[in-house]
Amino acid sequence: MARQAGIGMVLCRSFSISAAAGNLCDKIGFIGAGNMAKAIMGGMIRNGVQRAHNVMVYDVSTDQMDACCKAFPGIRKAESLHNLLMDADIVLLGVKPQNVEAVLKPLKAEVEKMGPLRTDTVLASIIAGVPLHAFQKYTGMENIVRAMPNTPVTVEQGCTVWCSTRDLPKEKKELISKLFSAIGDEIYMEDERFLDMATAISGSGPAYVFLTMEAMIDSGVHMGFPRHIAERLVMNTLLGTCLYAIQSGEHVSKLRNDITSPGGTTASAIYNLEKGGFRTTVSDAVWAAYRRSLELGGMDSNVGPGRNNTLPTFWQKDMRDDTA
Numbered sequence: 001m002a003r004q005a006g007i008g009m010v011l012c013r014s015f016s017i018s019a020a021a022g023n024l025c026d027k028i029g030f031i032g033a034g035n036m037a038k039a040i041m042g043g044m045i046r047n048g049v050q051r052a053h054n055v056m057v058y059d060v061s062t063d064q065m066d067a068c069c070k071a072f073p074g075i076r077k078a079e080s081l082h083n084l085l086m087d088a089d090i091v092l093l094g095v096k097p098q099n100v101e102a103v104l105k106p107l108k109a110e111v112e113k114m115g116p117l118r119t120d121t122v123l124a125s126i127i128a129g130v131p132l133h134a135f136q137k138y139t140g141m142e143n144i145v146r147a148m149p150n151t152p153v154t155v156e157q158g159c160t161v162w163c164s165t166r167d168l169p170k171e172k173k174e175l176i177s178k179l180f181s182a183i184g185d186e187i188y189m190e191d192e193r194f195l196d197m198a199t200a201i202s203g204s205g206p207a208y209v210f211l212t213m214e215a216m217i218d219s220g221v222h223m224g225f226p227r228h229i230a231e232r233l234v235m236n237t238l239l240g241t242c243l244y245a246i247q248s249g250e251h252v253s254k255l256r257n258d259i260t261s262p263g264g265t266t267a268s269a270i271y272n273l274e275k276g277g278f279r280t281t282v283s284d285a286v287w288a289a290y291r292r293s294l295e296l297g298g299m300d301s302n303v304g305p306g307r308n309n310t311l312p313t314f315w316q317k318d319m320r321d322d323t324a
């Protein structure tokens with residue numbers, strides 16, 4: 001029931017956002033002006049969670065910064081990393097994992113030069129794999145948030161899983177929650193270890209769905225459909241199926257069985273998918289993403305089916321949802 005209530009929130013978002021809206025007041029500084037940063041900025045500004053003039057951006061690429069300022073009139077370009085760190089109450093770190101070193105080093109140098117940042121500044125990272133303690137070590141800051149959004153945040157239908165350092169004040173948690181709820185569903189997990197798992201499911205998940213879409217569209221074209229019709233069929237099928245699953249509240253297996261008539265077309269298709277190892281292929285892919293996220297964070301990643309540790313070592317009874 002809790003699961004359905006949580007999922008239902010995505011659907012009701014557009015209704016609840018306006019009620020929950022209200023300017024954060026705290027100034028937000030974005031380090032990195034890439035797609036995810038722009039998506040978060042856009043959702044926040046459009047939904048009135050933050051006013052453009054309270055948003056600033058810093059990127060090593062002036063072109064990226066200019067594009068951002070053009071897309072969201074009113075936001076400010078930070079003259080330097082130093083200025084952004086001095087001014088922002090929430091610093092959102094949104095660079096690609098491969099650029100993390102290039103950002104953390106100057107950040108560390110700035111902090112060393114300036115002395116510790118204001119103690120109430122929150123550093124919120126959306127970088128895959130990098131753990132909370134790494135940011136604490138680099139910046140000496142206490143208030144750190146680690147979040148994993150996904151690309152549907154661009155259309156305010158994302159799913160952001162996040163955690164924080166233990167002593168992040170309640171009012172800061174509420175601010176962060178408001179920020180992420182402007183771009184879709186947001187789920188706070190107290191235990192950071194769920195972040196690597198979320199990265200494998202919801203963070204990378206849209207790519208698995210896009211690949212499935214490509215395969216279905218190409219099959220439609222192979223059978224003879226014009227591509228634009230095949231795309232329309234596939235996209236509406238995926239969209240409708242998700243909404244149906246959410247709104248019906250039924251277990252997805254039941255909904256699948258409902259379409260699978262004796263001796264019918266769906267049964268033939270399912271037989272072939274299972275013969276091709278569909279479920280274990282998907283499962284192996286998710287485990288591979290999970291291992292990669294652990295690796296990026298410098299953790300033991302020898303986990304998963306057929307590995308030394310078939311389950312993560314931290315997996316304890318208290319983390320299991322036996323009702324699932």
Ligand SMILES: O=C(O)[C@@H]1CCC=N1
Binds near residue numbers: 128199203204
């Ligand atoms: O693959 C990546 O680097 C990121 C992490 C989550 C989605 N994409």
